[in-house]
Amino acid sequence: MLLKVSCKLNNFLSIKHGIKKYYSVLASVLEKPELGENVEIKGWVKSLRVQKELVFADVSDGSCAQKLQVTIPKHLKTNDLTYGSAVNITGKLARSPRGQIELLAENVKIYGKCVVLDGYPFNPRTSHPPEYLRRYLHLRSRTNYISAMLRIRHSVTQLIHKYFSSKNYINIHTPIITSNDCEGAGEIFKVLPDNEETVKSMMQQGLNSETVYFGSKAFLTVSGQLHLEAVCRGMGNVYTFGPTFRAENSKSRLHLSEFYMLEGELAFCETLEHLQNIIEDFLKFILTEIRNSNEKDLNLIDKNNTTPTWLNKQFITLNYDEAKNILDKKGMNTAEVGINKEQELALVDYCNGVPVFIVRKFGNIPTGGFGLGLERLLQVICAIPNIKDTLPFPRWPHNCSM
């Protein structure tokens, strides 16, 4: 095995003397602070208050919601130490008069300056609206709102794997490129080689530019269900969790062209109730765990952050006739087949916000499956109104920047 290491060379040279404890990330400093220890921290200055003899800097390295307050003697303050600059600070950990952990700086190095007037789009101590942040995809992970959401997204991802692993489900990497258009959905993306030379060199009779590479037309997946069903018949309970695609011309706050979907397939699942119990248990597990592990991140996104009322209630099951009856009583038109978005919301409202299973029929099934979009789950968890703010680089019509 030969390893290639890519790196960007730079002349910065760090010489460390007398550092008893080297913390690689702030999350560790704040988790197990050892007062009086010499430590070195690295991060970005999120705010700066200059007083007569001291400078107070809040430093973050993105590893957790909290910032570390650093008290810097005035003589260590250079012109480059500004809001947004990347710093390396050594000193001793102490407890501030208010009881918080703080770092008493003894040495301050600047890795990189941040000239706000040079076009840096975020102002200190300002909460910019999400629409504004979305214009700066390459920079927005520096804001509280987006960095908190990305840490929650990270934790939910880990929890999904943890939950299904603990129940002996096997994670299957279903393919992104597929030759079947799955549900017969018309709104799919096709995939073909971009290089004209490749197309030319592979061309054979009976093929065209769309079929030349794979021998058949190829699309981006809209669901891994077909693949899961195949593997389920050899491996038992399986799940897939990864990118999924829709080529719809929709710019709504609930739609994306690329999103993450969790899909499960249960072998020998004999009742619909069993499937529903798994889904209910899973959702309550995720909600409970994330509210513990990422409480401070949730508060950064939504100051009014409260526990959903449904967390301690049993989910509700309605069959199709019951659902229609409720909607009829509300005076909604149920003549069409199926239940539309507005009617779905009316049903959840009728059930006081508790999640509702709608089944057409109660029956017994030898295998069962489910699908759940990660971004919509994150919208529920974090109370984020627009789906485009639940992932680092959203794609929707006319938007594929970076």
Added chain:
Amino acid sequence: MLLKVSCKLNNFLSIKHGIKKYYSVLASVLEKPELGENVEIKGWVKSLRVQKELVFADVSDGSCAQKLQVTIPKHLKTNDLTYGSAVNITGKLARSPRGQIELLAENVKIYGKCVVLDGYPFNPRTSHPPEYLRRYLHLRSRTNYISAMLRIRHSVTQLIHKYFSSKNYINIHTPIITSNDCEGAGEIFKVLPDNEETVKSMMQQGLNSETVYFGSKAFLTVSGQLHLEAVCRGMGNVYTFGPTFRAENSKSRLHLSEFYMLEGELAFCETLEHLQNIIEDFLKFILTEIRNSNEKDLNLIDKNNTTPTWLNKQFITLNYDEAKNILDKKGMNTAEVGINKEQELALVDYCNGVPVFIVRKFGNIPTGGFGLGLERLLQVICAIPNIKDTLPFPRWPHNCSM
């Protein structure tokens, strides 16, 4: 939140009486067997030996490498109980004369028959060559070779997340569809909507069918590095792990059109040595853990399965001049820029199989990154010669089935 449950209805009805312990998966039965307990197991018959008064069936449900031996009284043997059939068996756990856990069957139900003569491609107790299995992608996860590999792939995936999470790296879902062609590599796939109506309805002046949807040409990612670098500057240490694409016309045993890549980006990484240490530590962690957690799976794939000799040795670092010198002494042509595949292998051979870092230069870096293909890692872990057998649904030129 409204949940839609997809299911396939079937008339099978299971009524359970007197089952003291219900094991959902065989992995649990074998992990903590309680002798004398009434249990129910579900799975597939992997082999069947019919004797005078007893039938011995090896049953697997895909959750682990081991099979459970079931001893079935002759009167419970129906014509449908054959090799390959899906069964539900209740009975008591006992220890066989040889000391193995076995199930003494009291009731046998057949979920689904398996008529081998009807075109089922795998014969009992036969080890089919991988090339043959690859012709049956939808069925091959029923074989020892592929199911073992998929369980190892699952475990490696979990371990990757575990390792980086424990070190406070944030997992970033870098996008699959991207508007940049990354390294300027020519061999990329382009993505466009398949539906002519969508294209027509979105068309505007200045756009064409390739740019109409996103407003610019869009491709499948060849690396998440650019996105990681952007997020790293806000969130610190980050990693991405997901599908990556190449539109090369290569059918070699080391190339795929779609594969999983792990990429990491380290903030404030000041020395190349630090980056190398992380990579070495990570690889040794994965190898050590997987040899513990999936020992029986490794044995199913490679009977000669032995611990790699490099696991307890320090990785070797060569700079470019040192590498050239070694190759020159071996009489290899090093006039060209770069080191080719054959030369890479010669260097690893020179170092007695220990992984080798090649760096062009020793230097100090403020950020560092690395990339590692999951499939090639699995080839190393499992000694699988052909990369197409390291993932459930491989894609390569002319092959995109399912």
